[in-house]
Amino acid sequence: MAEYVVEFGKDGRPVEPDGRLDAPAFHRNHQAIRAVLQRFLAGKSGDAMEAGSGTGQHVVDFARHIPDITWWPSDLNDQHLKSIVAWRAQAQLSNIRLPLRIDLSDPAWCPEMQDGGPGELLAVFCANVVHIAPWRVAEGLFAGAGRYLRADGQLFLYGPFKRDGKHTAISNAVFDTSLREGNPEWGVRDIEALERLATAAGLVLVEIVEMPSNNLTLVFGRPKAT
């Protein structure tokens, strides 16, 4: 079942007094997502940024299980930023930084990227964002990844995607229709269209990882020198 949450904390679920929000999808998908990152990031160290962190639960999970990497959460929404701060405080892990306020539709992301922020990135991870946002958010995500990823850096994009313009499951097609009815600028994105953004940003699609519930993780990196 596809996941459709624009803003956490508005669905009647309890919000912890410190602001921690809970995403039901996290409990279903976090182990499979983390396993992909563990495979690609094994033996590496450096800084990784999560774009559109939402509640902050994924970034805490990554920091706990992938301790050689410093994790930088980010989001645009004030409630989500508060939740990330609270999950980070509760986790007491030394390898998670305070969240950055990043509007992905700005290709520069935020001034801190070049001033006190992570600088060159080993990884950018982004889950369930580009279909619940206008296309310019995907454009800014790729432009920023192209700008900030280091030579061996990779961009991980998790969610439902179309392949060759076709949905990979009927449930994704239904989900896509409901998204577009809610906002004509939203919708399940086509991998080929994302590859064009990658090319413009100096990245290539390295691997498509099949995930549970008709989701995929798309892995982008720098083209290999020939």
Ligand SMILES: C[S@@+](CC[C@H](N)C(=O)[O-])C[C@H]1O[C@@H](n2cnc3c(N)ncnc32)[C@H](O)[C@@H]1O
């Ligand atoms: C469906 S939630 C996914 C949250 C989290 N990645 C997860 O999988 O649990 C989408 C997230 O994208 C964020 N978002 C939407 N538009 C954004 C933008 N222009 N820049 C940065 N984040 C944005 C929302 O605030 C929200 O936290």
